[in-house]
Amino acid sequence: MTATNVRLHGARTITVDGESRGSLSIMDGKIRASLLGRAHHVDLRDHVIVPGLINAHEHLHLNAIPPLPTSAPFPNSYAWIAAFQTHFRNPGVVAALAVPKTLRLRHGALKNLLAGTTCVGHHDPWHPALNGADFPVALLRDYGWSYALGWPAYGPPVWQSFDATPSDRPWMIHLAEGTDATARAELAQLDAMGCLAPNSVLVHGVGLRERDIDRVIESGAAVVWCPTSNRNLLGRTLDPRRLQAAGRLALGSDSRLSGARDLLEELRVVVDMGALDEREALALATVDAARILRLPRCGHLKAGTQADLLVVVDRGGDAARSVVGVERGQIRAVVRDGVPRIADPDFAEWFEAAGVEAVPVTLDGRPKLLARALADPVVLALEPGLEFASRMERPAREPAFAEGRR
Numbered sequence: 001m002t003a004t005n006v007r008l009h010g011a012r013t014i015t016v017d018g019e020s021r022g023s024l025s026i027m028d029g030k031i032r033a034s035l036l037g038r039a040h041h042v043d044l045r046d047h048v049i050v051p052g053l054i055n056a057h058e059h060l061h062l063n064a065i066p067p068l069p070t071s072a073p074f075p076n077s078y079a080w081i082a083a084f085q086t087h088f089r090n091p092g093v094v095a096a097l098a099v100p101k102t103l104r105l106r107h108g109a110l111k112n113l114l115a116g117t118t119c120v121g122h123h124d125p126w127h128p129a130l131n132g133a134d135f136p137v138a139l140l141r142d143y144g145w146s147y148a149l150g151w152p153a154y155g156p157p158v159w160q161s162f163d164a165t166p167s168d169r170p171w172m173i174h175l176a177e178g179t180d181a182t183a184r185a186e187l188a189q190l191d192a193m194g195c196l197a198p199n200s201v202l203v204h205g206v207g208l209r210e211r212d213i214d215r216v217i218e219s220g221a222a223v224v225w226c227p228t229s230n231r232n233l234l235g236r237t238l239d240p241r242r243l244q245a246a247g248r249l250a251l252g253s254d255s256r257l258s259g260a261r262d263l264l265e266e267l268r269v270v271v272d273m274g275a276l277d278e279r280e281a282l283a284l285a286t287v288d289a290a291r292i293l294r295l296p297r298c299g300h301l302k303a304g305t306q307a308d309l310l311v312v313v314d315r316g317g318d319a320a321r322s323v324v325g326v327e328r329g330q331i332r333a334v335v336r337d338g339v340p341r342i343a344d345p346d347f348a349e350w351f352e353a354a355g356v357e358a359v360p361v362t363l364d365g366r367p368k369l370l371a372r373a374l375a376d377p378v379v380l381a382l383e384p385g386l387e388f389a390s391r392m393e394r395p396a397r398e399p400a401f402a403e404g405r406r
Contacts, residue, residue, distance in 0.1 A: 054250070113136045113336075119295065124155075144164060187207075196216075206234055240276060247291065267323075271324055286299040312330065340371070
């Protein structure tokens with residue numbers, strides 16, 4: 001029988017007000033101030049609970065494509081986009097792109113979920129596969145976007161897209177993605193078009209100068225920072241400190257085609273750079289991202305919000321330190337809508353109480369339980385480090401979503 005009421009107790013929980021030692025109550029997929037009736041109790045002593053991470057910028061369908069070998073930084077995104085056209089003729093890339101997009105989108109979503117990300121901003125045309133109720137992660141919806149000022153052939157035209165986006169919904173564009181004069185000029189161009197507003201979300205921003213950052217903050221706009229992708233392709237990234245201090249910065253992983261393996265790795269990169277501490281870095285992927293992307297029910301754990309969270313072992317000190325630097329295989333549980341999706345085997349009763357059938361898998365050599373609805377063998381085969389624990393555990397038939405993949 002499915003238990004809609006769950007009480008997590010004994011853990012330190014990161015909240016918008018700091019840390020809490022109180023129990024966390026979940027009912028019907030949401031955090032509740034109190035519960036009516038019986039509840040399934042999960043003992044999480046010596047653990048830390050944090051909101052599910054928000055990846056503010058991803059291209060979900062590109063994560064199984066071999067990255068472009070580079071020997072020197074590109075001056076801007078248009079130069080590396082041109083280089084990618086040749087790369088896309090590489091046999092390995094051709095084979096990766098031959099995988100139906102429906103599967104590549106699910107793989108990108110599963111990759112995010114395995115690393116504790118429960119909500120993603122997918123910066124590409126909407127695809128019917130993203131509408132499924134069984135999609136591994138929640139997605140940013142009802143937003144506007146253009147691709148880039150200098151590449152109008154892909155995606156909606158800039159002005160029309162901006163004008164059609166309600167002011168209370170985010171509007172996203174790759175901007176100032178480079179180190180040369182072309183990239184440095186883009187913020188002024190966007191501003192002159194009337195497309196710099198409080199709901200404008202500028203992705204990358206490597207070419208932003210100090211006066212440009214002044215203008216971004218003044219306008220109430222925000223930037224999504226993808227440091228690994230920037231350093232791989234452009235040789236440098238922006239200084240995050242002023243935008244972070246103003247609450248105008250979120251974090252994205254871009255995709256494995258150019259960036260980090262996942263958002264956990266990106267968080268480690270942020271702290272290793274020395275510009276931000278663990279608590280500041282974690283906020284970029286939780287409360288700050290939720291505010292910038294207009295996601296009031298994500299990014300924090302208070303009554304009424306979605307019960308999307310991850311559970312890790314408490315390593316002592318500031319609770320954020322137990323999350324930033326952890327490997328995905330070390331995450332104890334990832335929960336969406338109050339239901340465990342992947343967790344360590346000792347949480348089997350939680351899966352059972354939630355009415356979720358789970359199959360044994362290994363993630364980076366560690367035993368895990370994965371919700372069977374996510375265990376499409378074809379999707380799992382795309383993800384390095386994830387495999388069924390044994391041939392006997394492979395589902396007897398593929399889930400219904402595997403049919404009609406194209």
